[in-house]
Amino acid sequence: MQRRSFINHAGLAGVLAAGAAPAIVHAQTTIRWRLASSFPKSLDTIFGAADVFAKKMSEMSGGKFQISVHAGGELMPPFGVVDGVQNGTVEMAHTAPYYFVGKDETFAIGCAIPFGLNSRQMTAWMYEGNGLKLMREFYAKYNIISFPGGNTGAQMGGWFRKPIKSVEDMKGLKMRIGGFAGKVIARLGAVPQNIPGGEIYQALEKGTIDAAEWVGPYDDQKLGFHKVAPYYHFPGWWEGGPQLDFFINQKAYDGLSAEYKAMIEAASSQAHIEMQARYDARNPLALKQLVAAKTQLVQFPKTVMDASFKASMDIYSELSEKNPNWRKVYADYAKFRGDQNLWFRFTEATFDRYMQAAKL
Numbered sequence: 001m002q003r004r005s006f007i008n009h010a011g012l013a014g015v016l017a018a019g020a021a022p023a024i025v026h027a028q029t030t031i032r033w034r035l036a037s038s039f040p041k042s043l044d045t046i047f048g049a050a051d052v053f054a055k056k057m058s059e060m061s062g063g064k065f066q067i068s069v070h071a072g073g074e075l076m077p078p079f080g081v082v083d084g085v086q087n088g089t090v091e092m093a094h095t096a097p098y099y100f101v102g103k104d105e106t107f108a109i110g111c112a113i114p115f116g117l118n119s120r121q122m123t124a125w126m127y128e129g130n131g132l133k134l135m136r137e138f139y140a141k142y143n144i145i146s147f148p149g150g151n152t153g154a155q156m157g158g159w160f161r162k163p164i165k166s167v168e169d170m171k172g173l174k175m176r177i178g179g180f181a182g183k184v185i186a187r188l189g190a191v192p193q194n195i196p197g198g199e200i201y202q203a204l205e206k207g208t209i210d211a212a213e214w215v216g217p218y219d220d221q222k223l224g225f226h227k228v229a230p231y232y233h234f235p236g237w238w239e240g241g242p243q244l245d246f247f248i249n250q251k252a253y254d255g256l257s258a259e260y261k262a263m264i265e266a267a268s269s270q271a272h273i274e275m276q277a278r279y280d281a282r283n284p285l286a287l288k289q290l291v292a293a294k295t296q297l298v299q300f301p302k303t304v305m306d307a308s309f310k311a312s313m314d315i316y317s318e319l320s321e322k323n324p325n326w327r328k329v330y331a332d333y334a335k336f337r338g339d340q341n342l343w344f345r346f347t348e349a350t351f352d353r354y355m356q357a358a359k360l
Helices: 002-018 020-027 048-060 078-086 105-110 119-127 131-142 181-187 197-206 217-223 250-254 258-292 302-322 324-346 348-357
Strands: 031-037 065-070 092-095 144-151 158-160 174-176 191-193 231-234 243-249 296-299
Touching (some): 078 131, 078 243, 131 144, 144 250, 144 258, 181 191, 217 258, 302 324
């Protein structure tokens, strides 16, 4: 009798447990957050990752977790989002961490540094290496917790009024270039300019700058750079695999239930994958169209690549001497980069070279 009673109760408990997960979700408090992006709405790829994130959060929560997404400049300047999240003005942001190297150069490692990891390697360092752990320890100093929020893949090297044929051509060149790369081209004699994406075209058109880099063919075509600067250089050696991030105010995040935190992790991963898929799918046609519109593709000379590489490595060594935050994160990053490139040398690179030379 007691055994039968136990089984009946156990069966009831099992039924209740089976229905527990959706019940928990429906019991969550309704939450409304604001997300400040650093990007204009016109760029459906890079800005779109924030929309993907917000949509997934709404779907997974049954509409109880709503996030309004605001383009750069709507709530705060595009480069003001770290301050906004740190101070709790907004609950979260979507941005390129290297925009904030003026606060600390270590921000760049969480996005892209010249001659750094490619996109697959960056994702591997974040999720399976020490990347996410180390960057979160650093971002905690700013009251922020981070989640990977997309990757553009290797970028192009930018638009120039005149082609770059030597290191000498870099001297005095006023170039819009994001993040850490500005420090490198300054060593070559260029004058870096940090300008938000929505303002680059006007600066090029007016001659305020001589050159500009943004992302790649799909976005660059939308922004119309080919109309005012015909020489499209490659590769973007400063951005082999730049990662975007969702920055969330630590207090706001800590106030969430475990279920909502799990949703944030899942939604950010979805946005992270979808961004690069969009770029990889859309860049080829855009490049063909740009070439048809008389864009001239120009590969950076090896002399420029070599000089840029040396300048980059010199800067990294100098920073490791004077910035303890940089030293801690870069040491792990550099070791991971070395191992990854040894592996890719025998696999991805060899396969890619063959396929790109084959007559398909």
